[in-house]
Each structure stands twice: as C-alpha cells, then as structure tokens.
Amino acid sequence: MNANLTPRQLAVEWLDITVERFVANLRRLKIEHTGALLASFRKEVIGAAEGDQLRLRLSYALYGKFVDMGVGRGHGAGIRKGDDGYDRLRNSRGKLRRLQRKARPWYSKEVAHQTKRLSELMLELYGQVLVAKTVEALPGETTIRF
Secondary structure: OOOOOHHHHHHHHHHHHHHHHHHHHHHOOOOOOOOHHHHHOOOEOOOOOOOOOOOEEEOOOOHHHHHHHHOOOOOOOOOOOOOOOOHHHHOOOOEEEEOOOOOOOOOOHHHHHHHHHHHHHHHHHHHHHHHHHHHHHHHHOOOOOO
C-alpha cells in the first residue's frame, strides 16, 4: 500500500477493485443474460472532508442478490396452490417444472473478503497516521518503543 494515500483515495481504489472482482465473478459464473446486472454497478465515496465521517456506497440491481442465493424466478408474491397458473409452472410438490433454481455465489463470499480487506487497509493507514502524529508530538525523542 502506498503510504501517501488519503482515506478517500484508498476508498476509491477499494471500490474500483471490488467492482472489478464482482464483474469477474459474474462473467466466470456466466451471469450475463442481458448485461443489466453488469451495467447496474454504482460506486460513490461520501463525506471524506476533514473531520467528516467517510462513507462508501456500492449499489447494484436488487435481483443480483436473488441470483446469488438461488431464489426467485417463479410466481409473484401471494400466488398459492390452486390459483390459476400454479400447475402450469410447478408440480404437486411446488417445484418448478422447467427451471431449477441454483445458487450462483458471485456476491456473498466476495463481499465478505473485500470488507475484511478494507478494514485491514484502513487499520494500516490510520495506524501509520497515528504513529506519525505521535512522533511529531514528542518534544525531543523520536524513538517509540512498544
């Protein structure tokens, strides 16, 4: 990591890498039917001014989570056995006839890994800042022993 990075620059770089990895996972798992999920990623760093809290926003199409979990693609909310159209798509046990759901984990493992990595990077960055400010504040001695 570059020692001259500000927290804002670090956050921007982290967001870029995270989105790259999400897109790579989507392509690797062939989750590209219409390209809408790939095109839906938005990233933003909010409030990185002096003394302000740093906040990151990463958004994407909601259905991407359903693909990750392997749910969805069936009836709308409120459809029950006996309603019109139920038997057309499902068998007597409620399973889909033509489309089997399968989880394709493009998000869950990667977001856990990237969040941990961001915390490590921020800890390292703020640790360096803390040591530098402590050394500057010392009157005559420049050695810190732990």
